[in-house]
Amino acid sequence: MTDQPGAMPAREALSAPGVRPLLISSFVLTTGVMLQAAALGKHIFDITDSELDIGWLGLAEFMPAVLLVLITGTIADRLNRKKISLVAQFGEFVSSILLMFYALTNPTSAGPMFAIAVLFGASRAFLSPALRPIAAMIAPSGGLPRVIGFYSATWTGAAILGPAVSGFLYAVDPALAYGVAAILIAGGMFFLSLVKLPPVAEPVVPLERPTLRDAVEGLVFIRKTPVLLAAISLDLFAVLFGGAVALLPVIAEEQLKVGDVAYGWLRAAGGIGAATMAIFLAFRPIRRHVGRTLLVVVAIFGISTIVLGTTHSYLVAFIAMLVIFAADMVSVFIRSSLVPLVTPDDKRGRVSAVENVFIGASNELGAFESGAVSSLVGTPATVIGGGIATMVVAGVWWVAFPSLRGIDRFEDLEDRIET
Secondary structure, three states: OOOOOOOOOHHHHHOOOOHHHHHHHHHHHHHHHHHHHHHHHHHHHHHHOOHHHHHHHHHHHHHHHHHOHHHHHHHHHHOOHHHHHHHHHHHHHHHHHHHHHHHOOOOOOOHHHHHHHHHHHHHHHHHHHHHHHHHHHHOOOOOHHHHHHHHHHHHHHHHHHHHHHHHHHHHHOHHHHHHHHHHHHHHHHHHHOOOOOOHHHOOOOOOOOOOHHHHOHHHHHHHHOHHHHHHHHHHHHHHHHOOOHHHHHHHHHHHOOOOHHHHHHHHHHHHHHHHHHHHHHHHOOOOOOHHHHHHHHHHHHHHHHHHHHHOOOHHHHHHHHHHHHHHHHHHHHHHHHHHHHOOOHHHHHHHHHHHHHHHHHHHHHHHHHHHHHHHHHOHHHHHHHHHHHHHHHHHHHHHHOHHHHOOOOHHHHHHHOOO
């Protein structure tokens, strides 16, 4: 596959200092996190046999991001982002170790798992706003979309491997799945430690006494930047309503009638679809009609979610998962390129902290919403209704946010940066 005219060559982007170890770190760390997530959701459902408890798990992971949002972004903009990321990843490592030891007791209660999920969520709350801006900090001039494409490819490769391996490890022993996750997270920490940040980024903002105004600057900047507000809120509402992945343990067992290994591959199907699209985007990044493409793929996400909710065929469900996550990867690629391009570096940590709450709301809070609704009306109705709601959101945003719909090229966004 050849490079697009006008795009930075892939080899040049990869040769920039720090890019390769960051990509390896992302792959190894995310493999461990995805492995653990797949095992934990299945483990809780096996213990409690309750869709609602899957929802409570999502809420436990999401709430720390909300409660800490005024702190995490400010810290990411004032201190060394790599050091913050390493400390936060250590918190994730501790969470995996605690889950492993608890699983060795053959638990009959999921209560301690929710407490550990809160610790994991708190670690993730500090990690996201510190880690996300690093790609923009080390990318060569003009090469950010290319680096984001490779970054997305490594993430989605991990989203395949982690859940797929999780099914096999979980079938042997849940403690084994958590133990391997801990090893992988530690590996991600090691490779991140090899990334060297530009000296200008240490620290990003002078170390003056932080104020409340500093803390809320990310939220204020998003509110004042229509493109950012539209893109981030689109992800919030679309995935909030279309959060079918959280219910996969229920779909696999009750709707598709398959076991642990098949469940692991079904969850990995999302990663396969996303990885295929991410690899394509790494070599052929989107260069025209960016805004319209974002809105169209969100609608495709909704249609595929409806298919997942209606089918009793494992093959059709597998294909639906491929399409859902391929569409989601296009959305992630566009948003991940858009946000740093319109955000000054000294605000990226605080903007990322707010974005993390929105993303957490669309994923973890979406899991809670799906679990709660499923316990009332059943899983198929919840998934189908979520898919319909996602399509409606895409249509409303098409009309309500012409600034987003009208984005043609990423390069056009650089002129909108506020200093």
